Amino acid sequence: MRESLLAGAGHGSLSPVLRQVAEGVLIHESEFCQSNAVVVHGRAGVLLIDPGVHGSEMAALANDLRELGQPVVAGFSTHPHWDHLLWHAGLGAAPRYGTARCADIARVLLSGAGWQARIAGWIPPDIAEQVPLDLLGLIAGLPAEMARIPWDGPQVRIIEHQAHAAGHAALLIEERGVLVAGDMLSDALIPMLDVNETADPIEDYLAALRLIEGVAGDVDVLVPGHGSIGGADQVRARIDQDRAYVHALRDAHVLSDPRAGPSATLDWMPGVHERQLQQIARRSERDAAPG
Numbered sequence: 001m002r003e004s005l006l007a008g009a010g011h012g013s014l015s016p017v018l019r020q021v022a023e024g025v026l027i028h029e030s031e032f033c034q035s036n037a038v039v040v041h042g043r044a045g046v047l048l049i050d051p052g053v054h055g056s057e058m059a060a061l062a063n064d065l066r067e068l069g070q071p072v073v074a075g076f077s078t079h080p081h082w083d084h085l086l087w088h089a090g091l092g093a094a095p096r097y098g099t100a101r102c103a104d105i106a107r108v109l110l111s112g113a114g115w116q117a118r119i120a121g122w123i124p125p126d127i128a129e130q131v132p133l134d135l136l137g138l139i140a141g142l143p144a145e146m147a148r149i150p151w152d153g154p155q156v157r158i159i160e161h162q163a164h165a166a167g168h169a170a171l172l173i174e175e176r177g178v179l180v181a182g183d184m185l186s187d188a189l190i191p192m193l194d195v196n197e198t199a200d201p202i203e204d205y206l207a208a209l210r211l212i213e214g215v216a217g218d219v220d221v222l223v224p225g226h227g228s229i230g231g232a233d234q235v236r237a238r239i240d241q242d243r244a245y246v247h248a249l250r251d252a253h254v255l256s257d258p259r260a261g262p263s264a265t266l267d268w269m270p271g272v273h274e275r276q277l278q279q280i281a282r283r284s285e286r287d288a289a290p291g
């Protein structure tokens, strides 16, 4: 997998690490789980969404942007999971945003002694040393009534929902027809539900898919948090695939989803599916129990 990712990394590049996916919208794909960082050109610099995972990758991205004469003027984290909350000093000190709920959760993550050790516990040990935690999660929450990211560039609509993580935002760059989906609509990841933190993780997920479906007609390019970029034809296909997965999980139906099958892109996905099946089954037993 690693070789093929590297081979594709320079395709259509304006720079060694960035690839244009729509006018003024570029991505950098990380070696870690096909994570996609998104760069959006504005009038005085760029908006950087989910900057990346490895310190060296973020440094290379910072270098590229410097060479292009494009300072980072704003950042955004789609949701409060470690791989979407990172930052690198080379990217500068622009304001970094997330939904208010995302920022609240990040603040709790960073509070108290030993937070770095707690977060390090979630990072795969083989890459832990390459992930800089010092600027993790330093984001400002945007009030729920703020429908767009405050910055000087193409309008970016915030579509907040509770699938996968509380305070998760999909972003619609309306003038460019680009949907930045966060950790949904991936061809590599099955829907990963926020099983422990919410009252109804299945319904939260289905509600988020309905919200995204509502803007699907405006999307020409789909950028998932992890996985391949999709064209217009992929938007509804991936919504349907995610919904079918969540229905199968809810109804304990036999699953035929290649993302969690024997030829899954990520070899740990079948294990995630097994764990979710058990967690959902346990929840429904608990909900059915009298008293």
Ligand SMILES: [Zn+2]
Binding pocket: 081, 083, 084, 183, 225, 226
């Ligand atoms: Zn992620």
